[in-house]
Amino acid sequence: MSNIVKERQNEWLPKIESELDRYTAGCGSMHPRLLEAMRYSLLDAGKRIRPILALEFCRASGGNPENAMPFACGVEMIHTYSLIHDDLPCMDDDELRRGKPSCHIQYGEDTALLAGDALQPLAFETMLSGSSIRPDLTVRAANTLAHACGAAGMVGGQVIDLENEGKHVGLDELRVMDSGKTGAIIKAACVMGVIAADGSDEMINIAEKYAENIGIAFQITDDILDVTSTAEVLGKPVESDIGNDKSTYVSLLGLDKAREEAARYTELAVDAVAPLGENAEFLKEFAKMLASRIK
């Protein structure tokens, strides 16, 4: 991993953790068990990719990155609630998440549903009450995430995903689904960072282009990891996933072509931030690091 990525991760990860801890601890939960379930899923978990993107796009736009912290925390809370609900029996029915029992296995289905339901407004409360930027920018940033995580973005993509189960879908449909399910809040994170710095429209465009490309690269990488890790764990040939119920970049393209595509989209993301000159160094290296997980 490049030095700048390591450095910034070392800078941000403890701060993000401490802010997530502070916002949840101070949320005024009426019930300790609810708070415990929220914190169980939110804290000590995840790579904090979305928060780091918000903070670093604020910095790359010339702002004080700390100004993006409430938005960084907000997007991570939204991401976490979506994982909790995704794991529920009526959805993917997954019992493990990040190496520990899923929220509903640990706390029961009803409490897990409600922990997700409480993390969502906490994301908005965190952004609206924690923001120290101009109120009009606060409104704009929080609205960016609200739009991205709803029917026009994350939840919309999840519904398409449900519908695609057991169907063969093409590359275009896969990309539309992913642009909602995983892409929308990655983009919102980058854009909120720019807004927190009161960045230009040009900078918003750059953030959107970068985010779209790392979003696709990230999803292809995830599909590859899913297959290669299955191969390691189950000892079956990686290509066995092709033709399975769920269309993925790997099932549609094959492993080699998928690797090429992940590299290509990463390169497009790197190109997108090139106009920022040396301010883009972290963002370039971060995009490469995300894709390097499959090398």
Added chain:
Amino acid sequence: MSNIVKERQNEWLPKIESELDRYTAGCGSMHPRLLEAMRYSLLDAGKRIRPILALEFCRASGGNPENAMPFACGVEMIHTYSLIHDDLPCMDDDELRRGKPSCHIQYGEDTALLAGDALQPLAFETMLSGSSIRPDLTVRAANTLAHACGAAGMVGGQVIDLENEGKHVGLDELRVMDSGKTGAIIKAACVMGVIAADGSDEMINIAEKYAENIGIAFQITDDILDVTSTAEVLGKPVESDIGNDKSTYVSLLGLDKAREEAARYTELAVDAVAPLGENAEFLKEFAKMLASRIK
């Protein structure tokens, strides 16, 4: 029903309906089925008590009530999502809502979960993008609802409700649970109306006091209706509910005393808005109307 309540309902109900229709139709849903499920539960349903309170508190505070419309719609979207999730099999497992099949019966459990998950951010998007008041007031109003509908309010009360099932709880515990589960967003509706008018702190206090009292009166009335309507439907004595698994105002107080309490809290709500003089006329009559459902 008093003339002023009828008049204002006639004024507001079509406007609220048309705004809810407009905001959902324009939400950019990635999938028609998701949008349909959201609209199925949101439109043509409910008495719109919370939106009317927001609009009328804005008017009573000297503001243009239309300025409160995005907040009125926001609180109704939050209320509706909570009903969809409440009805899910892992929660109350209710198959009927407002005389038609619950959202998950009509669209399946996964789509219903996601319709609720999409209505929640749409509430925030509606408030943040639809507001025409000062940005600092928009932030404050939307944050009021964010706080009220999460762990410190509505969802917190729902977790207490889950925990209380099958347990005998006292009047104080019941009141705490209700203050979260149903009281918090009723209060947020009233307070947001005041904020939309840039009302004074004194006016916020009046709104809170009014809301707390109609909230309790409303819950007692609901408990009474639950019993009396059961009596009509099942033909069993109304007192049969006393000693049941779930503690209610009726099971704790008996029907007569519960009726007295509903009347007493309604009177307290009426007293709370007395300082507003003739501006309070609608709010007084509305409180009485809500309680008159049991007469």
